[in-house]
Amino acid sequence: MFSIFRRKKSGDGLEPTAVVEKPQSGQDPLEARMERTRSNLASLFGLIRGSESIDDDLLDDIETTLLTADLGVAATTRIMDRLRDGVKRGLVATPADVLPAVQAELYALVEPCEQFLAVDPSRKPFVILMVGVNGVGKTTTIGKLARRYLDDGLKVMLAAGDTFRAAAVEQLKEWGQRNDVPVMAQGQGADSAAVIFDALQSAKSKGVDVLICDTAGRLHTQDHLMKELGKIRRVMGKVDDTAPHEVMLVVDAGTGQNALAQARQFDQAVQLTGITVTKLDGTARGGIVFAIAEEMNLPIRFIGVGERAVDLRPFDAGTFIHAVLPVETD
Template sequence: MAKDKKRGFFSWLGFGQKEEEQQQPEPPVEAGENQAAETPAEPATPEHVEPNPAPAQESEPAVTAADPIEPKAHQEGTQEADHAQALAEEIVNVTEQVAAQVEAPKQEEAEPELLEPEQPAPEAAPPESIAVVASVAAEPEAVQEAEDEEDALAPAVTQEQERPTKEGFFARLKRSLVKTKQNLGSGFVGLFRGKKIDDDLFDELEEQLLIADVGVDTTRKIIDSLTQHASRKQLKDAEALYGKLKEEMSEILSKVDQPLDISGKTPYVILMVGVNGVGKTTTIGKMARQFQAQGKSVMLAAGDTFRAAAVEQLQVWGDRNRIPVVAQHTGADSASVIFDALQAAKARGVDVLIADTAGRLQNKAHLMEELKKIVRVMKKLDEHAPHEVMLTLDASTGQNAVSQAKLFNEAVGLTGITLTKLDGTAKGGVIFAIADQFGIPIRYIGVGEGIEDLRPFKADDFIEALFARED
C-alpha cells in the first residue's frame, strides 16, 4: 500500500501538511485506490484516474475492505508518530554533523548523501526548504574549495623561495675534487692534527701522496722540502707543516698555469692528440662552443677516420653550434683531411681550426709516425702550424697518464695538456706529477659533462678547492 512507504526527510520537517489532510479519506476512495494499487499491470492513464461507475456487486466488497482500515490507520498513526520522533533526533544529528563539517572542512564527506532521504521527497515540499538545506550543504564545499585553492598556491610560492642559485665553477670544482681530497689537500688535516714531527709522520705523508698518484719523484721532492723546513724552523707541532705543504704543492702547479692564447694567428690551428677514450672529440666540441661564445669563428676537421662514429660525433657538435666540419669517408688519410680543412679555413678567414685525430696507444710506433706526418703536411701550408699540439689525458688513468705525456711529447712536441674526468677519480694527484716532470702548460681541466665544466686551468683555484675544509 502507498501508506506503508517510509516517509521522506522533508515530510517530517513540517512541510507535508497536504499529505496529513489526506490521511482520513472516504472509504470508497480508499477502496478505489486499493483496487488501483492491486492492479499494477494496468498503465496509469487518465482514463483509470477517474473511477468509472461500477455495478453494485463490485461496490460491496469495496465497503467490506474499507471496514478494517480505520483501526489500521490509527495504529499506523501511532507508529508514524514514534517514527517521527526518531527522525527528528536523526535530523538534529545531521545538523550537528553539518556544523562540524563547516568547522573542519578538511574532512571529505559526501554531504549530499547525508541529507538525501531514503525515499524520494514528496512533491509538496516547498522550494524554500530545499534552498535552505542546499545552502547549508554548500557551505563546507565552498570552504573546502577555497582551502584547496590556497593549498595549490602554497607549493608554487615555496618552490620560488627554495629555487637554488646557479652553482659557480669554484663550487663545482670543490665538489668534483671530493674523491681526490680524500688523499690530498684537506685529507691531510687528520694526518697532521695532534701529532709531533718525526719520521713516522713523514712516512705516513709519503704513503698518502703515493696513493694519490702524485708520483715517486714528486713525492720525494715534497718530503725533502718539508723536512728541511721543519729542521730550519725547529718546528715541533705537525699542524705547522700543513701550511707549508700547501705552499709546496701550489708552487708546482703555478709553473704550468698558462691559459691558451689564440690571438695573433689566423687561423689558429689546434691539433688534438691522445689515446682512445680520453674524451678528445667531446673536448673539441666544448672548446669550439667556448671560442664561439667569445666571438671567434671556428672550423672543425674530422681527422679521426678510423672510428666511424667519430665523424658523426663531430658533425653533431658542428650542427648543434652551427660550425662547419670538414670530413671524408671512413678510412681516408687523416693528413689529407686536415690539409683540406686548413686550406678551407685560410680561404674563409676562420679564426680557429681544431683538428681531431684518431686515438692511438703511445707505444705503437707506426701510429706515432702518422702524427708526425700530419704535422709535416700542415707545415706545407703554414710553417707555424700547428700552433698548439694539445694532449688530452684521462685523470683516472693515474701514472699511465705520465707515460702518455712522455711519449706523445717525444713524438710531436706537446705545447698544452687538457686533463679530463677529474670529477670521477681519486687519482687527481697525477696533475702534480705531470706538471713537475714535464712543465707542459695545463690549458684546461674537465670536472663534469657540461660545456661549462671544461674550464681554463687556474692553479690558485685548484689548490684552494683541493685544500678547502668541509666544516
C-alpha cells in the same frame, strides 16, 4: 684571502703569502666536483691533528698519502724533501705548520703550469692539433673548446682527422651541428693528413679564426701511429709553416700514472705545447695533475670536471689547490 707558506723568490726558505681568494659559496663548485680526490687527501688533516710533534712516522705517513693520491714519486719526493728541509731549519716547527707547508709546495709545483691558451690573432687560422689515446674524451673536449671560442666571438672550424672510427666522425659532426660550426670530413679510412690539409686550406680561404683538428686515438706505444702524427705536422707546414700553433694532449685523470707515460711518449713524437686533463670529477686520482706538472714542465691548459661545455675550465693553480686540499681561514 688565505695565506699559506710559499718559497721566497730567492728560493731560500718559506714565508706566508696570500695565494688565491677563497671562492664565495655557490660561485665555484670545483671542490665539490673533485670530491673523490679531495677525500683522498683529507687524511692529511687527521694525521696532522693527531700528532703532538713532527717525527719520522708523521712524515712517512704524509709521504704515503701523497703517493696514494697519484702524485707520483718525483713530485712526492720534491715535496717531502722541501718539507723535511723546512723541519730541519725550524721553518716548519709544529704539526700545525705542516699542512700550510704542504699546500705551499703543491701550489709551487703547479703554478708554473697555469698558462692560459690565448688565440693569437696574427695566426689565422690559429690551429689546435688534438692528440691522445682512445677513450680520454678528446672529441668531447674539442666540442667544448669550440663552444668556448664561439662564445668569445671567434669563427671556428673543426677537422675530422680521426678517420679510423666512423663513430668519431659522426660524433664530431654532432658537436658541429650543436654549435653551428662547420666540420671538414671525409670517409672512413681516408688519409688523416689529407683531411687536415684540406681543412687548413679551407679555413684560410674562409677567414676562420680557430681550426681545431681531431686525430685518431692511438696508444702511445704504437710507433707507426705516432709517426702518423709527425706526418700530419709536416703536411700542415705546407699550408702554414707556423702550424700547428698548439699541440694539445688530452689525458684521462682516472688512468693515473699511465697518463704520465702517455704524456712522455706523445711529447717525444709531436712536441706537445699543452695538456688537458679530463674526467677529474669521477676519480680519486686527481693528484696526477701534480705528477704531470713536475715531470713534463708543460702548460696545463684545461681541466674537465663534468659533461657540460662550461665544465671544461682553464686551469687555475690556486683554485685547484683549494679544491683538492682546502685551506682553512685564520
